[in-house]
Amino acid sequence: MRALIDAIKTHNYAYYVLDNPTLEDSEYDQLRRSLLELEEAYPDLVQPDSPINQVGDMPLSAFTQVTHDIPMLSLGNVFEYDDLRDFMRRVNDRLSVSQQNPEYEMELKLDGLAVSLKYVHGKFVQAVTRGDGQTGEDITQNAKTIRNLPLWLAAAADIELLEVRGEVLMPKAGFERLNRLAEENEGKTFANPRNAAAGSLRQLDPSVAASRPLAFYGYSVNQGLPESIDTQSAALAWLTDIGFTVSAVEVVQNPRAAQAYYESVIEARSDLPFEIDGMVIKVNNLALQQQLGFLSREPRWATAYKFPAETVMTRLNDIEWQV
Ligand code: NAD
Numbered sequence: 001m002r003a004l005i006d007a008i009k010t011h012n013y014a015y016y017v018l019d020n021p022t023l024e025d026s027e028y029d030q031l032r033r034s035l036l037e038l039e040e041a042y043p044d045l046v047q048p049d050s051p052i053n054q055v056g057d058m059p060l061s062a063f064t065q066v067t068h069d070i071p072m073l074s075l076g077n078v079f080e081y082d083d084l085r086d087f088m089r090r091v092n093d094r095l096s097v098s099q100q101n102p103e104y105e106m107e108l109k110l111d112g113l114a115v116s117l118k119y120v121h122g123k124f125v126q127a128v129t130r131g132d133g134q135t136g137e138d139i140t141q142n143a144k145t146i147r148n149l150p151l152w153l154a155a156a157a158d159i160e161l162l163e164v165r166g167e168v169l170m171p172k173a174g175f176e177r178l179n180r181l182a183e184e185n186e187g188k189t190f191a192n193p194r195n196a197a198a199g200s201l202r203q204l205d206p207s208v209a210a211s212r213p214l215a216f217y218g219y220s221v222n223q224g225l226p227e228s229i230d231t232q233s234a235a236l237a238w239l240t241d242i243g244f245t246v247s248a249v250e251v252v253q254n255p256r257a258a259q260a261y262y263e264s265v266i267e268a269r270s271d272l273p274f275e276i277d278g279m280v281i282k283v284n285n286l287a288l289q290q291q292l293g294f295l296s297r298e299p300r301w302a303t304a305y306k307f308p309a310e311t312v313m314t315r316l317n318d319i320e321w322q323v
Pocket residue numbers: 011012014015016021022023024025026028029055056073074075107108109110111112113114115130166167219247280304
């Protein structure tokens with residue numbers, strides 16, 4: 001357990017703080033699963049510094065640190081249809097008979113960096129990274145350079161405080177161009193678009209962020225949503241109406257429909273202009289979301305339905321090659 005904890009912490013630091021991962025996500029996920037299995041088998045031995053319930057890692061001290069009004073958490077994971085049904089069963093277990101089998105809403109799981117944006121009477125005032133979930137980095141100046149991030153929302157002028165959360169990502173074409181340029185100039189290349197987006201947004205010089213092809217996709221309204229809006233799908237439609245780009249949305253009524261949409265997105269995945277690493281499935285009704293609440297690291301009303309890894313690293317040991 002100690003070895004796993006130390007390894008996970010080292011990899012968290014490289015990934016979340018340095019934006020420079022030192023192993024594949026699938027290998028990292030395996031380390032987490034091994035630690036979780038040990039913790040479940042030996043609950044008395046769970047270490048006080050276990051990273052299992054931790055969100056992200058500490059914010060970079062070079063930026064002003066901002067405490068989130070509402071914590072920015074992570075998401076639980078499911079990897080196959082049976083896990084998805086277990087997730088839906090757990091949701092049902094916490095609902096009354098008349099609330100059973102709620103409608104779900106599905107979104108693309110954008111592979112970027114979570115950011116909270118604040119607007120006061122329609123004017124963009126602050127952007128903060130997720131950081132460790134409680135405290136993030138103030139990246140307002142860099143966020144201002146993101147081309148599709150609205151700096152003024154006429155339709156929200158009468159909302160005192162609007163908080164929109166979403167993902168900052170780097171489209172695949174921009175990422176490839178950036179790495180090609182870096183190679184030509186013998187500069188540092190990025191492991192993947194997610195790390196390129198995170199590294200670009202957490203630059204001290206906003207002109208560097210401005211030169212990078214970043215985009216913002218909204219996925220939730222955490223403060224200031226008009227009271228007449230009562231579902232996640234309507235909240236995203238409203239975000240689109242007032243000027244944001246959001247991820248594709250599908251409302252489904254049962255696990256089979258969710259599975260069918262998930263499979264159709266896997267088919268279309270390589271044609272998307274940006275990387276996704278799964279789908280996010282959310283209880284659509286906002287009042288039910290509130291009723292279901294949160295675990296320490298994730299909401300009970302949503303989970304990530306991850307895609308199978310496209311490639312897995314294999315080391316060939318002790319093989320005698322015959323030529
Ligand atoms: P996560 O990325 O699995 O899920 C939570 C995040 O999903 C949210 O914070 C949000 O930013 C994002 N998201 C994207 N689209 C969304 C949508 N439509 N609605 C809501 N949220 C959406 O969780 P995480 O805690 O950020 O990181 C775990 C991931 O990072 C794993 O894939 C893991 O493999 C990887 N990781 C890799 C290493 C490594 O060394 N390779 C180290 C640490 C973490």
